[in-house]
Amino acid sequence: MALTIAGCTAPPVVAPPEPPSAPNTSADLSGIKSYLLEKTGQLKQATRALKETSDRYYALAKEANFDYTALFATQKDEVIGLIQTAREQWMVASPLYEQMEGIVAGTPSLAEFDMIMDAGASKEEDPQDPAPIDVTLPDGRVLERPGNLFGVTESTLWGTFEAFRVPGQFDFNGDGQIAFGESLPDANVLKGGVDALDEQAGELAEAARAWTPTESDAFTALVVMVPTMSEYFDSWKNSRFVSGEASTQRDFVAISRLADIQDILSSLLVVHDNISPMIRGVDTAQDDAIRRGLRDLKAFVAGVHKQESGGKRFKPEEADVLGKEAQDRADAITGQIAQMAARLGVKIEQ
Template sequence: MQRIFAFVMAALLLVAGCQAATSPSAEAPGRSAVETVDLSEIKRYLQANVQALEEAASALAAASDRYYALASEANFDYAALWQRRSAEAVEALMAARTAWMTASPLYEKVEGIVAGTPALATFDVILDAGASGEEDPENAAPIDLTLPDGRILPRPGNLFGVTESTLWGTDPDYVLADVTADWDGDGALGFGEVAPDANVLKGGADALYQYVVELSQAVEAWEPTTAEAFTALIVMTPTMSEYFASWRDSRFVAGEASTQRDFVAISRLADIQDILGGLEVVYAQVRPLAETANPEQAAQIAAGLSALKSFVADIYAQEQAGRRYTPEEADILGAEAQNRATAITGQISQIAAELGIELVE
């Protein structure tokens, strides 16, 4: 949450600087023009993706329930469970992974709006962005996780991270280290072949579904404003270095040397494309207004967002084709993405200043 508002304050200073240094190319529209711009597509986009996210989160919770039921029937003797009913356990866990892999990209498609809108931003911290209390007490997700067996995990971090690290076994506290869980029966344990703690998985999946439902309700009650649209663009566009750093440190670049517990199932590059896609939806709705202030710059912003997304897509396509980038290459690519994003943000900020739009804190 503090990271988001830090970006907002930096953007406010940038807007002020641009306003002082720039002569508008056209007379700024009246307040009524700013207030009456049609932003309905932003809400429709958000509603559609959050509804699909709710369905995927429900499927994740249901699959986690099936695994929990199997563990309960075995009296939480995981060695016995994997010896006697491993096929059923793997089936439930594979269903949970499939649901997670569906839910995560759906959230990334709306993260640019949710995280960039102060009225909704707390959901981003809880669902996807917040650190654990141990890692970063100041920016920790503000939740404790109560498990079905009564245990409480204080400030465990964001819920996509908790469920991912449980399902793929990247947090040793969330799996049974003394259980041999050979998912494919090949006699060797590969990455992700673990016996998740059913209590942690169910607790995390249930909480994720609960907060997605609450997000859905908040979205239904929310009506976007022009100021919120520009705030989301200015806050979320210049976050490329952060995303590329998490990609650099993930298994997709660092391989077995990675100590990250999350971003192991889906490349961060895919997430970045989804986030930028959501921001393009936002900008498309305010572009007609931006054109009243500076048509040329309005077009440059749209082209810049598209080019940035294509830049990331090309890197991702090469990764999917088998290329393994080095950490040094990831840093270089991240710097290029950040430079592009910073330039785009400066243009958006300048348009906002010419329109007299004050960002939302």
């Protein structure tokens, strides 16, 4: 009996295995802010340079008592040189904004800057919801809700809006014909528009410095901005790049909307890169699919743009087909992102 009892010792107590550690579902979003600060700083430098050129053009016009015919006759080379310089500077500033638009327009606390600077319509185009800014001109006139500032300055520099250009015939190259772009900006409108643009660029830079991105901001930017392809392709279809002389669109004449789309997607890829570790903490395959989808979408647009840059003129019906393809891709990506936000408990602000 003693032997039996001795042999029936209790088994050793084994501690239960520790539960697996929870996945890391927080994200370091400092890269998004760093990217935005870099771009806003570059934009401010670009608009400052544009302002200096605009001021010089205004000073010339003022010295001539705003007699543009006499000014063009006596200082043609200088006038044309200033206009061409201003156009080149505008074409530096505009892409810089597009490279951050995915973040700015997609973040609720920053989105008004997008309406003011790049996306808002004029009160004539959209009486209910125009760009929330008036532009005061040096001569005292006030342009009430004239539209977004990149649009105002572009249509002034390239002469695509009659009210913002000088009446008259100005033959830049002396070939006896007036081609597209051979027009003089109203110096008051140009200076007023550029001054406002430069001021807003500075205010955006200040807002970016004060902003701390949240996980909700990041996911919201992606869910709001990725599925905008049909809107951008429709704008491209109606622009001079597709519709040619038949186009009545006064902006997006200097840079193809296809280039803008790629810049916007670049900023959205930055956003995804910063939340990628958070997504991978719960679903690596889904994160890979989102990254692949965004890159493939950008490559798709780049391929169309390469054809256009090589001389192909797409027809409006072709633009519709391409726009649908881009939108279908974007919708699929957006669904994946929204699904991950739900799984992670991140609120999307609409």
